[in-house]
């Protein structure tokens with residue numbers, strides 16, 4: 361084996377195969393490897409003429425085929441398989457070689473692997489890659505995290521294969537250690553919220569507006585020409601417009617209503633809880649998938665638990681427009697929360713994340729790509745370190761304009777008994793966030809009553825406890 365490949369890809373399932381093809385199509389010689397050799401052979405037979413590939417049967421041959429410093433993309437299932445591949449590669453590599461995990465790994469694993477590899481003189485990168493199979497082949501959004509010196513060795517390749525929007529590649533060095541996988545995790549969380557909001561809009565259009573799937577498909581197509589223009593809205597129109605060949609029904613009506621998940625949404629929600637960042641939109645989206653999975657329980661409850669007598673409100677001509685506005689406002693909240701989470705994580709981990717750059721690299725290639733991300737990028741360019749995107753004039757105004765419709769939708773859905781966890785919780789977040797004074801004073805009073813947990817006063821400094829059941833006297837506890 362001569363070391364002629366500039367980069368290697370191990371793990372040739374669809375994502376790995378498509379990334380390898382994308383790289384080779386850009387004129388970079390690629391070594392390919394898979395645990396089962398048959399897969400490598402199939403790959404070469406199918407795509408061998410798309411570029412310069414070196415097919416390696418063994419890990420030793422794979423490593424030997426690579427120029428130094430060796431650059432190896434690992435594209436295997438997140439979790440133990442990644443550790444397995446690293447363990448196989450490590451003894452064969454030299455100081456300064458680079459292992460790049462491009463799967464959906466949990467960022468604490470990336471932090472650990474970075475340290476473990478560094479102890480052996482290796483450079484490890486965790487990079488988020490979004491865009492599904494097609495994105496991997498034609499141009500994904502890439503979120504590289506890890507040692508900047510390692511990034512410098514792969515920057516040219518990664519930026520050349522990424523999606524491009526307005527001449528800018530959707531790939532930028534995110535930060536050290538687990539930063540790339542962290543940002544990809546939040547991307548996926550936002551994807552969950554976006555999808556949930558779309559599903560709630562679909563539910564309302566079906567069960568409140570009384571429209572059928574083809575009609576709703578046309579509405580989404582129309583929505584895709586305005587503020588909501590995005591990949592997910594575009595494909596919603598396509599999914600809803602598809603007729604089932606077997607039955608002639610809309611295909612969406614023939615699909616089991618249980619949403620599955622691979623865990624990234626849950627990680628995002630758990631991380632937000634740890635950071636103390638209110639992340640209601642994404643978290644409700646994860647819960648909604650969990651509730652959808654309880655199909656048998658729902659079936660039993662449907663015949664047992666009372667609801668209102670739903671009436672179709674098709675006579676409300678503004679309903680469809682109200683739903684569009686509620687969807688937009690809730691989406692603004694979901695992104696504001698996700699970006700607030702990244703800001704908090706950046707501070708907690710010293711990552712120095714450039715949030716405007718994150719919005720920029722999500723404009724193309726990835727699942728949440730949307731026009732809207734241009735507005736977020738502009739917000740950071742114009743206003744710097746924004747605490748909450750809702751406070752940026754463009755979004756303040758957008759939500760103010762949508763709020764009446766948003767409230768009407770939440771009221772109507774509640775009256776009609778249609779569950780809208782993401783719409784409703786986003787509105788509650790908005791209402792709680794814009795309150796100068798909320799009811800948490802009572803929470804503090806209760807905590808102090810039953811557990812002497814103390815409270816602070818609005819008029820004077822210090823920490824106080826009232827001897828509630830005893831003599832009712834307030835005492836200062838920190839003096």
Ligand code: 6PG
Pocket residue numbers: 464489490491492548551620621622623624625726727
């Ligand atoms: C992407 C996607 C992708 C993710 C799927 C499925 O950015 O290309 O986020 O990474 O695996 O969307 O995720 P769930 O199975 O959890 O819905």
